[in-house]
Amino acid sequence: MANMAPAHSPAPSGADGETRRDFLLHTTVAFGAVGAGMAVWPLIHSMNPAADTLALSTTEFSLATLQEGQAITIVWRGKPVFVRFRTKEEIEAARAVPMSELTDPQADDVRVKKGKEQYLILEGVCTHLGCIPLGTKPMDQRGDFGGWFCPCHGSHYDMAGRIRKGPAPANLKVPPYTFLDDTTVRVG
């Protein structure tokens, strides 16, 4: 059949030598690729967190029994959240650190809620490779900067949960939370 041998048919070609047949071929391949991508997306997206997993994403807890200088761990989305009632000196020390000394510069007051500066609430997940830093329990090692210490590969965090030394690239994350009343917090 004549139309099976494009080299011999005088197909009209554009300025750059592209024939109508090439155009059809390329658009067909492009549409096929987009279609295949759309068909694969549900399979890929099925691996993202499911609706019931997402539904577990808030936790409420009370700070009423927490004493100054103490810290507790609560569980949010299956991961620990550290809550520390900081002393006056600790807050002062955290505020006094010059930004130039920080790997991930952030002032202390953007990491706490205004008027609630004593409560430091952090995701207890090392920003390096996800271990749980020590420092919440009274007997724990707290690292060179008095906050938390991650034993996995040696990351040191300070009294505002900021990274000061070690391989972790960022400060401990502050989870989204709100004070429902004076001593009740909802995380998530």
Place this chain on the structure above:
Amino acid sequence: MSTEKSVWQKAFEWHEARLPLVSFVDNAVGSKYPAPKNLNYFWNFGFLAGFVLVLMIMTGIVLAMNYVPHKDMAFDSVERIMRDVNYGWLIRYMHANGASFFFIVIYIHIFRGMYYGSYKAPREVLWWMGIIIYLAMMATAFMGYVLPWGQMSFWGATVITNMFSAIPLIGEPIVTWLWGGFGVDNPTLNRFFALHYLLPFVIIGLVVLHIWALHIPGSNNPLGIEAAPADKIPFHPYYTIKDVFGLGVFLIVFFAIVFWLPNSLGHPLNYVEANPLVTPPHIVPEWYYLPFYAILRAIPDKLLGVVAMFGSILILFVLPWLDTSRVRSATFRPVFKLFFWLFFANGLVLGWCGSQLAEGLPLIIGRICTFWYFFHFFVIVPVVGWMETPRPLPASIGSSVLKAAE
């Protein structure tokens, strides 16, 4: 010889004419595959790797019949396999130690290739297939180790999956996608089981490609020179029998460990059930990942550490072009031979560093060895290939033997 064919012979030929299965195998690893006559015992390890792959699949499928991939039941189901299932202890110990022996065999197989220059032209694609198999093995073993849901399973999985968060911008969404949640959790365990079941069969497919690529140029040999047809002998029976003897030796060592030291290669903490709220003070991966773990920790930057770790394996893909020498076998390359053994020792020291806490002396040594690892590939290998004068190559495999006999 009777001219009359038996009915069985006729039936066999009828079938072969329609589906030449036996001829296919005979061509691949039988009497129709001519192999160089001077292969030494290092050429046993390819066969051994294939054997262990089959062993892993057989024991794995039986384990899967009693294993429960749920975070509340996985640990107990493995304990039940160990205590209550008939021969469950044997099957699990064969599977767990089989993974270690798989890596021992593969490491010897890879170093064999590096020593005798098997990666050089025309075997580059064969070499690539091997590296892809190795990567698939690492992924399979990593996900398998998560299944018993012990403390090392959980925290190993956490640390390894978090490595992907080092990727700029899309890192975090990728990690959430890998987990199917906000951390290593039940969805993670479920999918790892599905993939752990799948990947070994993908490896079988890759092994077929590996053997296919092997058959285009044929096997390399300890002298690294082309083997003339007169210097080849049929794979079967000569090498099948040699391989089976090697298998006997392998099985003696393997079962000595399975029966008398079944937990010597594992970590005791994996007999403690996973606890997402308590990180063990010292996380170590399985021994076969230790050199790469040492490279990860040698570099104080998260992204660069992860890049170096993956790079240390991916660099093998370009080894055929980094090596500028056309002489394959280290037998004729005195300088390369020296550096080869240095590289080998460097790998062992890296492994030791990976098993220690990343501080003090092990960290310093780990950094030196990480430097040497890359220095070897990027500088030593090209420069030695270029500067070294190799010893004269024999004209043929046969002549090298006859000369020695004179």
